[in-house]
Amino acid sequence: MTSSPEDDHPKPKQRPIIRLVIFIIAHSFLFCVACTVAGVLALLLLPVLAKKTYVSENALxxxxxxxxxxxxxxxxxxxxxxxxxxxxxxxxxxxxxxxxxxxxxxxxxxxxxxxxxxxxxxxxxxxxxxxxxxxxxxxxxxxxxxxxxxxxxxxxxxxxxxxxxxxxxxxxxxxxxxxxxxxxxxxxxxxxxxxxxxxxxxxxxxxxxxxxxxxxxxxxxxxxxxxxxxxxxxxxxxxxxxxxxxxxxxxxxxxxxxxxxxxxxxxxxxxxxxxxxxxxxxxxxxxxxxxxxxxxxxxxxxxxxxxxxxxxxxxxxxxxxxxxxxxxKLKSLLDSKWLKFIGELFESVGKIARSLNPQWKFGIPANEYVEGSATLVSSLYNQALGVPxxxxxxxxxxxxxxxxxxxxxxxxxxxxxxxxxxxxxxxxxxxxxxxxxxxxxxxxxxxxxxxxxxxxNKFISVGVYMIAFLLLVAPLPVLAAYLFSDAAKSNPNSENSKPSKSWRWLYHSKTIFLTHLWGAIVSVIPYFLYQIPIPGSGFGSGSDSEHVARLFLWGALSIFILSVVLVFSGYRSTQWALLKSVMVLAAFIGLCLMSVINFATAEIGALLLVPMCLMIKPLKVAGKLQSALNMVLVIVEFPGVALYLVKSAFGLQNGSGYVEFWYWLESLWVWNSATYIYICMVHLPCWFLCFYILFHPCNV
The missing domain is CATH 3.40.630.10 (Zn peptidases)
Incomplete structure (x- = not known):
């Protein structure tokens, strides 16, 4: 048997960067877990990594x-x-x-x-x-x-x-x-x-x-x-x-x-x-x-x-x-036992590090860590809120x-x-x-x-706190690449031609685009709601029942528009793995764009959104434990529920949840906060797509 001329020439070796990317995608699970844990740990380390302030301009x-x-x-x-x-x-x-x-x-x-x-x-x-x-x-x-x-x-x-x-x-x-x-x-x-x-x-x-x-x-x-x-x-x-x-x-x-x-x-x-x-x-x-x-x-x-x-x-x-x-400061954190425990842990690690090498200046006293964390969280919240x-x-x-x-x-x-x-x-x-x-x-x-x-007299520069954000969002493109390649391997006969396989994601991109378009429409509905003359209503006025009525009207219109979008998007015929691949990539792009406009919003958004995007799977595919965890995540990650739980945990809750949520959103859009755009056009569409994937029929 004679060999063809092509067999006489060995295949060229792939570049190291390409081999590294392939290796990371092949071990995407470990990579995603490691980056997410490292991102959360980097956030907890921020008060420890804070540097003393100094006047940079000598002329002052x-x-x-x-x-x-x-x-x-x-x-x-x-x-x-x-x-x-x-x-x-x-x-x-x-x-x-x-x-x-x-x-x-x-x-x-x-x-x-x-x-x-x-x-x-x-x-x-x-x-x-x-x-x-x-x-x-x-x-x-x-x-x-x-x-x-x-x-x-x-x-x-x-x-x-x-x-x-x-x-x-x-x-x-x-x-x-x-x-x-x-x-x-x-x-x-x-x-x-x-x-x-x-x-x-x-x-x-x-x-x-x-x-x-x-x-x-x-x-x-x-x-x-x-x-x-x-x-x-x-x-x-x-x-x-x-x-x-x-x-x-x-x-x-x-x-x-x-x-x-x-x-x-x-x-x-x-x-x-x-x-x-x-x-x-x-x-x-x-x-x-x-x-x-x-x-x-x-x-x-x-x-x-x-x-x-x-x-x-x-x-x-x-x-x-x-x-x-x-x-x-966020005063509720000053009495937090778990935060004090983390501070004592970092203080102990710092003592061990200094005992090994006196030049290693790591760790701060636990009380200073708690106060620094309370100030940091308050600063992050005020910046993310976008209201002066x-x-x-x-x-x-x-x-x-x-x-x-x-x-x-x-x-x-x-x-x-x-x-x-x-x-x-x-x-x-x-x-x-x-x-x-x-x-x-x-x-x-x-x-x-x-x-x-x-x-x-202590601050954290952008070069330090950016690390936590990058670690949190790094798993998203890796997971998107893994899901795309895995979907192509698991269904090799779904397409006859090789080029059409590589462009299947465009069909799912249409679904993602329509979902985010729905989010954009949801963001402008309040403007038209306030054009409807209702006695005693208005920004900062009106009874609580009127605000609740507007909130439910907003929700009803949003659901109606979503049902229209579902008719034209072909959700029922989508393959969940490819849909999740494009959704995760869209979430990555949205978070990165938001980090340019308001980094604090992107940081908090990544902390909330990334775990849900990584873990979500259809109930028919996931195990019992993961299914229960996914159900909890989908419920908790809904914007209104997430706000209620966060404010309750930090002792910031006032009044009924519905009214407080409406007032909170009202303050965002009145002050033209980019956080409102992020919630409606990034977080809400991704939440709905995760909700859909969770209950996907898995028949395709």
């Missing part, structure tokens, strides 16, 4: 200069607070008188003063406005006095600047019902503003925005920023009390005549904003050992300010003013680094001496931060924009 030089705020600045702030309090108690037109009083003091200090009038327009859900800031059209032409508010803006022109850059101070307050804490925050900003009008080292303009927050702190700041970045013509006019309260001859005061020539009737601007600080004083119901500072940094869709801004605020607060700096944690979020929509500084006095009662000390500390802190930002020759860029915080 925090604390390099001595504070300059004097007794005169603080005494002026004290008089200003007393005038605000007396005006609040005596004047029936405080909503008009307080902005005018603020404008008078700004003008007396030497600032350029103007008013900014804006209309109350609550956020509305619109499906085409995602990935943009909550929109509102300025229209204050024919409106009642109750529908608008007035911000007061003071600007200091820098003696050493060219007017191209500025720093913004924001103090939210409600002129209709001014609280003592809001008066204190105005006083702190006043003391800093008073100093900055006198210094010669200022190179950036200073904008002091006293934001009228009667319609919400975010709305007032967002309205001003929208007009600041939009060309405007004409002015807002003077602010007269009799325009809204009637002219009875009493309120034609000297104050009105004094500031008539001091306040500009045009919208005043300064340079490009280098940074913004929102100053608040917290309500303190109990006594504590020292003044504290709470920092809020999360903005829309998980955006964070440059880490250097948080670092200089934290450094100056701790080392300059002796404040206790805090970040928001304060009015600083409005600045991030314009790529301006901003944070909210909430100062908590150590005593609930305010004596005169205690108030003076508090004003000194707050004013010096603001002065120090402004002095550091004033040193910058360019915008913040040296430090991280993608990070997670475990404490005020």
């Amino acid at each position: 030089m925090p604390g390099s200069a001595s504070p300059m705020i004097s007794d005169q600045d603080v005494s002026g702030a004290t008089r200003f607070i007393n005038e605000l309090n007396s005006l609040t108690l005596k004047s029936p037109t405080a909503g008009i008188e307080i902005p005018r009083l603020i404008a008078l003091h700004m003008a007396n200090l030497g600032g350029e003063v103007s008013y900014h009038k804006f209309q109350n327009q609550p956020n509305k859900f619109h499906p085409l406005h995602f990935f943009t800031s909550p929109d509102a059209e300025a229209n204050i032409g024919n409106s009642s006095c109750e529908s608008y508010a007035t911000n007061t803006v003071g600007i200091i022109r820098a003696p050493r600047g060219d007017g191209k850059e500025s720093i913004v101070l924001v103090t939210p307050y409600n002129p209709v019902n001014l609280s003592q804490n809001e008066a204190l925050s105005l006083g702190i900003a006043y003391s800093a503003f008073s100093l900055l009008t006198q210094v010669s080292w200022l190179a950036k303009d200073i904008i002091w925005l006293t934001a009228d927050s009667r319609f919400g702190q975010y709305n007032s700041v967002a309205a001003w920023l929208r007009d600041y970045h939009t060309p405007s013509f004409g002015g807002v006019g003077k602010l007269h009390a009799d325009s809204c309260h009637g002219n009875n001859g009493v309120h034609e005061s000297k104050l009105d005549m004094i500031i008539e020539t001091e306040v500009s009737d045009t919208f005043r601007r300064a340079g490009t904003m280098a940074a913004a600080l929102v100053i608040k004083v917290a309500n303190t119901g109990e006594e504590s050992g020292q003044d504290s500072l709470n920092i809020y940094a999360e903005a829309s869709n998980g955006q964070m300010p440059n880490l250097d801004l948080i670092n200089i605020v934290s450094y100056l607060a701790i080392h300059g003013q002796g404040l206790h700096v805090k970040l928001e 944690t304060g009015s600083h979020g409005a600045f991030r929509d314009y790529q301006v680094d901003a944070i909210t500084m909430e100062i908590s006095p150590k005593l609930s009662r305010n004596t005169k001496g205690r108030q003076t000390e508090f004003l000194f500390r707050g004013g010096r802190l603001i002065e120090g931060v402004i002095r550091s930002v004033n040193n910058l020759l360019e915008k913040f860029h040296q430090s991280f924009f993608l990070y997670l915080l475990t404490s005020s």
Whole structure:
């Protein structure tokens, strides 16, 4: 028997990378289990791997200069607070008188003063406005006095600047019902503003925005920023009390005549904003050992300010003013026994590692691990939610680094001496931060924009926390390749030609595409539901029964549209292994795309979605134990059930599950959170496909 010429030449060896891929696919089960376990372990290790913060930009030089705020600045702030309090108690037109009083003091200090009038327009859900800031059209032409508010803006022109850059101070307050804490925050900003009008080292303009927050702190700041970045013509006019309260001859005061020539009737601007600080004083119901500072940094869709801004605020607060700096924590985790057990385990491993080699710095004390985990989970949740944690979020929509500084006095009662000390500390802190930002020759860029915080002085960079996400999603493409190859081997006679075999996945792609299209339709149904006029309903209004009715109507319409999709998709004729292969690949693509938009959402989504995608099998194929586990996963992974269980586990559940789920979704779509898009267009379609595969007839 003679051999053919082809047999004389040996087959070329495959490249190492191809052999490695084939090996991984052949052992996909072990690979998937190892990567999933490693991904969960990497998440648990994040607090241990956190590094200490440091100031990357040398030009900031925090604390390099001595504070300059004097007794005169603080005494002026004290008089200003007393005038605000007396005006609040005596004047029936405080909503008009307080902005005018603020404008008078700004003008007396030497600032350029103007008013900014804006209309109350609550956020509305619109499906085409995602990935943009909550929109509102300025229209204050024919409106009642109750529908608008007035911000007061003071600007200091820098003696050493060219007017191209500025720093913004924001103090939210409600002129209709001014609280003592809001008066204190105005006083702190006043003391800093008073100093900055006198210094010669200022190179950036200073904008002091006293934001009228009667319609919400975010709305007032967002309205001003929208007009600041939009060309405007004409002015807002003077602010007269009799325009809204009637002219009875009493309120034609000297104050009105004094500031008539001091306040500009045009919208005043300064340079490009280098940074913004929102100053608040917290309500303190109990006594504590020292003044504290709470920092809020999360903005829309998980955006964070440059880490250097948080670092200089934290450094100056701790080392300059002796404040206790805090970040928001998930308090229910502080008493978690299983988290404490994990912390003790890592602490023991760290001790063993250091005993083997003193240079191995692994492990942290168990208490520090628990606190770091509680802060980390809170940070992840706030970023994944996509809703700003304060009015600083409005600045991030314009790529301006901003944070909210909430100062908590150590005593609930305010004596005169205690108030003076508090004003000194707050004013010096603001002065120090402004002095550091004033040193910058360019915008913040040296430090991280993608990070997670475990404490005020520890962070996790993107290069570390990305590892956990990659380990969690790595099994998905491997499983997709294995299922595709296994389906081709198990049914070799289903197709006659070799090319048609390799393109069978296109048929199942049509099914996957229609399912995700259904998810897109589900995401816009609420917009049309709110076009139906129902008395007493609306965003943030209406009874709980009305919200539940809308939720069930949303569900009924979604099921009806899904039934139409099922008719055209040919679900009954699909091979479950190939369908799961394409579904897993679609989930992988969706999670990777979401990681670019909001990494925290992708991280939590992978933790929930990947185990279900890996384990799901038809009940007729899987064993009893796996079938029971799959049933539990399908029930638990439904978005409403998952939210209820997670919030219950962390002690965040309030009210009935249906109503809370509706309010939660409402907050997502009103704030244009990308998490809402992810839930409807990635998680929900994948959940339904897993549900279908679980009950697949397996007759093909």
